[in-house]
Amino acid sequence: MKHITKVYGSLYANDDVHLTLDKGEILAVVGENGAGKSTLMKILYGLEQPTSGEIYLNGQLQHFRSPHDAVNQKIGMVQQHFMLLNPCTVAENIVYGREPRKGIFFDREGAVRVTEALCEKYGLYIDPRRRVGDCPVGLQQRVEILKVLYQDADIIIFDEPSAVLTPQEVNELLRTMRKLADMGKSIIIITHKLHEVMAVADRVMVMRLGKYIQEMPKSETSIQEMSYLMVGRHIVERKVPPREPTGRVLDVQDLVLAGSDAKNILDHFSIHVDGGEIVGIAGVSGNGQSELIQCLTGLLQPTSGKILLKGQDVAGKTVGEIRTAGCACIPEDRYLWGCAAKASLTETAIMAHQNRPEISKRGLLNGKGAKDFTRALLDGYDVRNSGQAQRAGELSGGNIQKLIVAREVEQHSPLLIAAEPTRGVDIGAMEFIHNKLLEKRERGDAVLLISSELTEIMSLSDRIYVIYEGKATGEFRKADATEEGLGILMMGGKSHEAVS
């Protein structure tokens, strides 16, 4: 790919980017969120047309107008969000679009045979008759890979493939990639997880702010160098000094949330958080974390169990009551819960502060008070804005997240629930938010950190719980926690396996 430029409005998503790929090679494209990696891959896969620039395949100029063109040229893409039909079987999903036929009928047995042959050929085993919806995420990804292989792709693009996987599944995936490369497939992996790059890639290309920065063989670089290139400055490894916890702030006892079927979404879930500590909850997405947050904050009514907040049982209370009792929350989905796109920054900032005496008295808003308060948040948390009348939806993801963090930290509540506090924000904002959480801890408040980023949990938490299918399946002190140990529990393993 030569001189690729893609412009959205005044935004240069890709600015004169070059990319080459050899046969049988694994190329890692790294960069922060928003560096333009995904855009580049979309152009290669025909999902987007470049504003300017050319794509050559085996020396021939190509014009991909749609993914269909790309697939015909043997380019395949494993999407971050799987494009699978959950009620159908593995085999049906793999052959979808190019089904084997018997006359005019779909040849189901033929599909199974094709799938089995494919599994055999690439050494990726899976039961072709299993329903995709029943497969764990790692297997679903394998279905995606097989689908691409079935389409006979020579170039396979992986877009953030490890985001949804447990550490074990990640290792399995990396082995698969290596195997495919050895069989002559060319692979591009987009990621911002540098240790994966170190584990699997042959060559690394770094992008920043839409621009091509540098590329080098993996053997000649290090994680430090790559992160320096990605961010443009050095990131200091964080050292968190241990701290003695003060009294109990949150005590969750036997919390149950019944699901629509027999299985409970939260199943006798018990944890506790003390003042002055950050407690992490690790787990693969969809194991009850969202529901846990909603129960704790009052958005959902738990079926049974106690939530003691500073000794007061708040289970089943309203959001307002729980907030008054001393709980603030950085929501997991900032656009769903954390703000309203059309609201001004002032309106975004004063939510849950609106009854403070400096902002309102007897139901009447004090406009100046609200503006001063907002100004303090915006300045204190380095939220880049064009004035308080700006709409929340117009801020970038990192800035709106910083504003939400500011709003919730400034509640000065004994308990702060931080759910995915840095999802999708750049490294600078991530560092800032982490520091704020640590400051909160220093003040002696309790922080409950719920995140699918294991690194985040491991670097910040004093204690870590693992959540699996709505149960708290393990508890680690920071010193005892290892990625592997957590990973086994996150996959549903037993805690003694994790320790041994």
Add this chain to the structure above:
Amino acid sequence: MKKILALILALTLAMSLAACGGGNSDSQPSGGQTSGGDAQPSDDLPGAGQKIALVCDKVGTQVFLTQMVDALNEAAEKYGFTPTVAECADAAAYEDNIRALVAEEYDLIIGGSWQAGDALNKVATEYPDATNYALVDSEIDNEKVKCISFREQQGAYLIGLIAALTVDGESHMYGAVHVNESASSWKWRYGYMEGVLSVDPEAQFVFNYVGSYSDPAKAKELAIQQYEQGCLFINSAAAGGDSGTFEAAKEKGFYTSGQDVDLTDPSNPYIVTSQIKDTYHTIWNLIDEFYSGNYQINNATWGVAENTVGAVYATHESENPRSDRLTDDEIAQIKEAAEKLRTNELDLINYPTEEEYFAAR
């Protein structure tokens, strides 16, 4: 100045009528042919420089209203005044329009139906001497408004007569679906009953009221109920609800009649006649009187003698085929009755009140 304005207005109106045929044709079907005359009001005509307005519902294809519009335009040609039709899209528009017409210094403002009554009453009370007010087909208590009512009982009598002749003794139950039951609607019932009883002394009557000017569904339901009670003729005077009665007639096979204009229909032979309120002659009579030199603001009631009330086949002919239930002899009998009404040999101008009538029976 005013004349020039009037001239411009007339010119633009003429142009609009001629050029805007597509948009305006259904509201003023025959306006085009007469408009040439309006365009140049000559000074020797009595109405030169004057303006007369008709305030009414949206004209559309409502014959009741198009007849008035025709008469207004033709009278304008004769007398030289500038005619205006102010159509009212909603209940508030009547008062808005009438007030505006007063402000625009019209010489005669005619309310085209009962909907204009309340608004005319209010405006005439406020500006009693600003202009002349007239109201057609309704009566209000205001000495500044000339109210023209109809002797509907005469038309109703003819309908009753035709009804009895149509049924020919097959049933003695006669039905009627009317809008509402009020003191002023008694004349409809009275005339209808008298007409039927003149042929069929054993007749019995069922009256039902829709309670709305536009409820075909309810009218249909009431008509079917009356049919089930044995009525073979059901007089419909339910305004916009008439279509419901007609539909029921076609489904069940009873006979019926319409109201206000000729509603007979070649595709529905069960509508044997229709009571007529001849608004065309009404407007002509009114404007003739306005320019006759002795225009008086007193209420008038016009009937068969003034050509303003009647019934299809009795006083008015129809393009549609006559029901085979009516023989030529019977038609002659009906026409004779109409003639008697005209000469008042058959006196329906004076009639008893409801209480008196039932007390006497």
Add this chain to the structure above:
Amino acid sequence: MKQSHNAGAREFGLRLWRALRQPLIAVLFGLLVGALVILACGQNPAAVYLEMFDKSFFKPYYLFSTLTRATPIIICSMATSMAWRAGYINIGVEGQMVTGTLVATVVALYVPGPPVLIGLLAWIAGMAAGALYALLPAVLTWKFQVSMVITTLMLNYVANNIASYFVTYPLKDTSGDGLSFHTPEIHEVMRLPRLSSSSTFNAGFLLAVAVMLLMVFITRKTVFGYESKMGGFNPSFARYGGTKQVKVMMITMALSGAIASLAGSAEVFGLKYRYSDGMLSSTSYAWTGLMAALIADLDPIGMFFVSIFLSGLQIGGSAIQRSLGIPLEIATIIQCCITLFVSVKLVFKIRKKKASKEEVKEGGVKA
């Protein structure tokens, strides 16, 4: 100090421009399409528009007519926006207005006592009735998750038919020839004073202005206004922030219904002096108000002016029908085109939002 004052003025100007920009463009396009229709009728659009605006805005008499007709439309648009801005799609303003007005009229006519006091009581009773009638769908939504769009819409028919029944039978004025369905007239003392000797322009308009100011106050200056607005923008956000949503919904709907009743009461006490069947529904005040609310994007000041403009279109439409014989529908066409162009804006906005969201997702850097 001076600088901040200047900045304030500029911000206000900017806000006004933001509020009026879209409606103005929509109006321009609406008039343009109207011009094409007028051309198709063989008339000179410039002349027709001149006549139309002359007889709706420029001459005092017609301006007063326009403002008089705008009164219930303004109040209805305020009632609509009260609920809509909080995310409750109340399209039952007509029903709430009819119910409230009927109750107000009945109280004014039949409760014995000194007329001034009864007049006041009538307004209050009307507001209470309108509020209760609006709470009905709110309770249904709260308890049974019934779609408020459907309940409020359906309750319009219920209210209209019940009101029709009352004026057709028990409340009907039997004086005169009894052809019209209406109540007797209310006592003269209860009538709102006229503000102009030559027209029906009355104190109801001042009430409309007051309601608009109240709306501005509620939306800008109260915690309730803030919470309901956030609920309208994103209910999940408001819920997460701990606002009492049921309470906000109930107050919102009650206020909406109460304001709606004022629209009809102003019409009865200021203009018609009696309740007649269909006086509030055939005139489509509630729907014109809804249109105004949509065109002005629920901004109270914008709605005020848009309502007056739409009312002027109707008055002017009647005028050109009277004097030029242009069909009444022209005014309707212009009105509908304006609404259409405003909805084009809505679609455009949603598309833009979608696009910007994708950009956020993909990331990227401002050049």
